[in-house]
Amino acid sequence: MQSKLVVDNFSLWFSQQQVLDRIALQIPANRVTALIGPSGCGKSSLLRAMNRMNELMLECRSEGDVQLDGQSIYRVDTDLARLRCRVGMVFQKPNPFPKSVYDNVAFGLRLQGERSHRRLDEQVESALKQVGLWSEVKQRLHQTALSLSTGQQQRLVIARAIALQPEVLLLDEPASALDPISTLKIEELIYELKASYTVVIVTHNMQQAARISDFTAFLNQGRLVEWGETHTIFTQPTSQHTEDYITGRFG
Numbered sequence: 001m002q003s004k005l006v007v008d009n010f011s012l013w014f015s016q017q018q019v020l021d022r023i024a025l026q027i028p029a030n031r032v033t034a035l036i037g038p039s040g041c042g043k044s045s046l047l048r049a050m051n052r053m054n055e056l057m058l059e060c061r062s063e064g065d066v067q068l069d070g071q072s073i074y075r076v077d078t079d080l081a082r083l084r085c086r087v088g089m090v091f092q093k094p095n096p097f098p099k100s101v102y103d104n105v106a107f108g109l110r111l112q113g114e115r116s117h118r119r120l121d122e123q124v125e126s127a128l129k130q131v132g133l134w135s136e137v138k139q140r141l142h143q144t145a146l147s148l149s150t151g152q153q154q155r156l157v158i159a160r161a162i163a164l165q166p167e168v169l170l171l172d173e174p175a176s177a178l179d180p181i182s183t184l185k186i187e188e189l190i191y192e193l194k195a196s197y198t199v200v201i202v203t204h205n206m207q208q209a210a211r212i213s214d215f216t217a218f219l220n221q222g223r224l225v226e227w228g229e230t231h232t233i234f235t236q237p238t239s240q241h242t243e244d245y246i247t248g249r250f251g
C-alpha cells in the first residue's frame with residue numbers, strides 16, 4: 001500500500017523535555033490512521049509534526065524527518081504555507097472565524113488569490129456539501145458562523161480545510177467537544193473523506209478508533225509501541241501495554 005506520509009526516526013523536544021522518541025511510522029494514502037495512547041504520550045505533537053505546526057511553539061527542536069509523497073517536509077526551503085495547504089488541520093474545539101458561514105469557507109481560497117464570485121460560490125457549496133452541511137446552512141450563508149451549533153461549527157471548520165483541497169487532513173480529537181449525534185455525523189464524514197483524502201486522527205475514544213480507522217498507532221511516553229491494521233491492533237496486539245490500554249486497564 002502506498003504511503004502518503006512517512007515519519008522517519010522522528011524525535012521532538014520542547015525545551016529540555018523530550019516528547020517524541022525516534023518515531024517511525026507510515027501513513028497509508030486514502031486511509032484513516034488513528035493515533036491513540038494515554039494523555040501526554042505525544043499524540044498531538046506527532047500529529048503537528050506532520051505539517052510542522054510544532055515550530056510555532058517556542059523552544060521546540062526536532063530530529064529525524066517526515067516525508068510527504070517521498071519529499072522531506074523538514075527541508076529549510078519548504079514553503080510552510082503551501083505545506084499547510086497540502087496537509088490541513090482541524091482542532092479539538094471548533095474555531096470558526098467571527099465571519100459569515102460563507103466567508104469562513106471562502107477565506108483560504110481568497111488568500112490563495114481566488115477572486116471570481118462564481119468560482120468561490122461553487123467551491124464554498126462543494127465544500128459544504130462534502131461535510132453534509134449545505135442543506136443546513138444554505139439559507140444562512142451570510143449569518144455569522146458563531147450562530148451555528150458546536151457540531152455544525154466543527155463540520156464548517158472541516159469544510160474550511162477541505163476547500164483548500166488538501167491531500168492530508170490532520171484531525172486532533174475533532175469530536176471530543178460534541179454531543180453523540182454530532183459525533184456520529186463527524187465519524188460518518190471521516191469515513192467518507194478517506195475516498196479523497198488521507199486522514200490522521202487523534203482520539204481518546206477507543207470505540208471511535210475501532211469504528212472509523214483502518215490503521216492504528218499506539219504511543220506511550222513519546223514512543224511508538226506498535227502500529228498496524230486497526231483490526232489486528234484491537235484483537236491481537238503484540239504488546240501487553242497496547243492490550244492494557246485498549247481494554248481500559250491503564251491510561
Ligand SMILES: Nc1ncnc2c1ncn2[C@@H]1O[C@H](COP(=O)(O)OP(=O)(O)OP(=O)(O)O)[C@@H](O)[C@H]1O
Pocket residue numbers: 014019037038039040041042043044045046057
Ligand atoms: N507547547 C508546548 N510546550 C511545552 N511542552 C509541551 C507543549 N505541547 C505539548 N507539550 C508537552 O509534550 C508532551 C506531549 O503532549 P501532547 O499534547 O503531544 O500529548 P497528547 O498525547 O496529545 O496528550 P492529550 O491526550 O492529553 O492531549 C506533554 O508532556 C506536554 O506537556
